[in-house]
Amino acid sequence: MIQFDRVSKRYPNGKDALSKVSFTLPAGQLTFLTGHSGAGKSTLLKLIMMIERPTQGQVLVEGQNLNGFGNRHIPLLRRKIGMVHQNHQLLFDRSVFDNVALPLIIAGYSRADIGKRVRAALDKVGLLDKEKLNPIMLSGGEQQRVGIARAVVNKPPLLLADEPTGNLDPALSEEIMDLFQDFARVGVAVLIATHDLSLIARYNHRLLTLREGRLIHDGDDRDGNGTGDTHGR
Amino acid sequence: MAANKRNATPIKPRRPKAEKPRRVAGAQSASTSLKDRLASWREHHRDSLRDALHRINLSRASSAMTILVIAIALSLPAGLAVLLDNARAITRGWDGNAHLSVFLAMDVQESRQRDLARQWEALDHIQRTKVITREQALAEFQALSGFGDVLEALPDNPLPPLIVVFPDSTDPVTLRDLENRLAAEPGVDLVQLDVEWVRRLHALIELGERLISALTLALAAAVVLVVVNTIRLGIESRRDEIVVVKIVGGTDGFVRRPFLYTGFCFGFGGGLVAVVLVQTALWWLGGPIDELLALYESEQSLTSMAASSLIILPMFSGILGLLGAWLAVGRHLGDIEPNF
Numbered sequence: 001m002i003q004f005d006r007v008s009k010r011y012p013n014g015k016d017a018l019s020k021v022s023f024t025l026p027a028g029q030l031t032f033l034t035g036h037s038g039a040g041k042s043t044l045l046k047l048i049m050m051i052e053r054p055t056q057g058q059v060l061v062e063g064q065n066l067n068g069f070g071n072r073h074i075p076l077l078r079r080k081i082g083m084v085h086q087n088h089q090l091l092f093d094r095s096v097f098d099n100v101a102l103p104l105i106i107a108g109y110s111r112a113d114i115g116k117r118v119r120a121a122l123d124k125v126g127l128l129d130k131e132k133l134n135p136i137m138l139s140g141g142e143q144q145r146v147g148i149a150r151a152v153v154n155k156p157p158l159l160l161a162d163e164p165t166g167n168l169d170p171a172l173s174e175e176i177m178d179l180f181q182d183f184a185r186v187g188v189a190v191l192i193a194t195h196d197l198s199l200i201a202r203y204n205h206r207l208l209t210l211r212e213g214r215l216i217h218d219g220d221d222r223d224g225n226g227t228g229d230t231h232g233r
Numbered sequence: 234m235a236a237n238k239r240n241a242t243p244i245k246p247r248r249p250k251a252e253k254p255r256r257v258a259g260a261q262s263a264s265t266s267l268k269d270r271l272a273s274w275r276e277h278h279r280d281s282l283r284d285a286l287h288r289i290n291l292s293r294a295s296s297a298m299t300i301l302v303i304a305i306a307l308s309l310p311a312g313l314a315v316l317l318d319n320a321r322a323i324t325r326g327w328d329g330n331a332h333l334s335v336f337l338a339m340d341v342q343e344s345r346q347r348d349l350a351r352q353w354e355a356l357d358h359i360q361r362t363k364v365i366t367r368e369q370a371l372a373e374f375q376a377l378s379g380f381g382d383v384l385e386a387l388p389d390n391p392l393p394p395l396i397v398v399f400p401d402s403t404d405p406v407t408l409r410d411l412e413n414r415l416a417a418e419p420g421v422d423l424v425q426l427d428v429e430w431v432r433r434l435h436a437l438i439e440l441g442e443r444l445i446s447a448l449t450l451a452l453a454a455a456v457v458l459v460v461v462n463t464i465r466l467g468i469e470s471r472r473d474e475i476v477v478v479k480i481v482g483g484t485d486g487f488v489r490r491p492f493l494y495t496g497f498c499f500g501f502g503g504g505l506v507a508v509v510l511v512q513t514a515l516w517w518l519g520g521p522i523d524e525l526l527a528l529y530e531s532e533q534s535l536t537s538m539a540a541s542s543l544i545i546l547p548m549f550s551g552i553l554g555l556l557g558a559w560l561a562v563g564r565h566l567g568d569i570e571p572n573f
Contacts, residue, residue, distance in 0.1 A: 090477075
């Protein structure tokens with residue numbers, strides 16, 4: 001689904017955000033991505049979203065090399081990627097329904113189809129009865145679930161999450177994680193960037209650990225997890 | 234920000250669509266049929282227009298201000314152009330008085346004078362000629378000038394034979410050509426163009442036209458800048474929305490479209506108000522101007538804007554608005570990129 005091949009990213013200010021990072025994310029797998037702030041998690045996500053381009057190496061999504069993509073291909077790439085943000089990135093000038101419908105409107109679905117798919121996505125995250133509300137009236141956990149519904153509403157093969165449980169208590173975090181695991185089970189490649197080591201510890205999923213732009217751990221063993229100075233916080 | 238606009242217009246089921254198999258590879262892979270996407274594209278245009286009008290209506294006071302600024306900027310050249318059109322129509326009626334006085338040499342006989350007059354009538358740009366013999370001239374001069382006694386004291390009639398030439402045009406260049414051609418004719422002593430004032434009037438009208446063109450250009454630029462600024466603020470206030478749209482795969486065209494519609498609506502609205510302003514001003518000026526025209530013995534009356542201008546002005550203004558929006562979007566939309 002996603003393949004990084006010796007990817008390096010140096011920002012114009014000379015900072016090396018990523019150095020020769022290689023890994024593969026298969027479909028149907030949930031993977032954690034962790035590391036300190038500034039270790040390169042955000043840069044890695046930005047490269048997948050084509051917000052940034054690699055300085056060296058190749059990023060492949062569905063077997064296609066993003067280096068060959070022009071700017072006009074970016075929207076079509078992003079339609080294949082569901083993105084969940086820590087701060088939800090919801091629009092408070094419209095209803096929950098309209099927030100979730102946005103990717104479908106952009107992709108050009110018919111109205112009838114939009115209604116069906118939005119309700120299916122809201123049903124999945126358990127917010128079907130809140131579709132007419134403004135997201136500002138929802139709790140933090142509910143807002144995050146609206147964000148997830150929006151990310152998955154057009155059934156993307158890839159789901160990225162940036163600190164999805166950052167502002168949530170453990171019980172709510174667990175609900176969110178259950179959702180992500182469900183998506184992985186139906187074949188979506190899920191990549192969750194997080195600081196939350198207790199969250200990582202609770203699940204036995206593959207873990208990618210970044211330190212100063214290098215991939216220092218890749219596997220589903222817990223050795224690289226949290227206990228050492230790598231990302232102890 | 235906007236109230237829940239789509240809540241107000243609930244989504245209507247139209248036609249069920251079979252789930253299309255998703256093509257796995259390719260950035261161009263589409264999960265929607267062409268027909269669906271066309272329908273959706275049309276829908277998006279309609280929604281963009283509705284959204285633009287909705288937002289203009291939401292910020293009613295500032296929108297009204299923008300539209301008024303545009304209207305005033307446009308009504309100035311438009312109103313002046315209408316007045317100039319009227320001036321041109323009125324002076325067209327005065328052109329009949331324009332003529333050239335061709336004084337012949339003293340020794341040209343009367344028969345020769347009449348021959349010349351007949352010949353000239355066949356020339357281009359000459360409508361008719363009128364012969365005034367030396368005797369007629371003397372009689373007229375004596376009757377009109379009050380110098381009759383003095384003239385009688387002279388041994389000879391001092392007045393030359395005269396042919397009055399009425400041109401069929403008042404175009405300054407044509408008249409000057411005619412003047413030169415007649416002056417070169419044998420037997421002609423002096424050609425006097427009695428239409429200097431017509432020339433001056435035409436020069437004034439031409440000056441007016443140029444001034445209006447310059448004014449139009451300057452104020453059209455002002456309209457574009459007003460819209461650029463308004464749209465820039467609109468883009469700024471919708472930054473969050475633009476970021477989200479870009480993250481979920483909205484094309485630049487999708488992001489641009491509502492702003493282009495907003496720009497067009499501002500322009501078009503300003504143009505409509507400008508039409509109203511001009512027509513009101515003309516109605517208000519109508520009385521005094523008709524009186525003035527009556528004093529100049531003109532049959533003309535002040536005419537309003539041409540029916541075509543009633544459409545052309547708002548459309549022109551709408552295009553200016555579109556241009557302004559395009560510039561604003563081109564400059565500022567690229568600055569807004571998702572980040573996290």
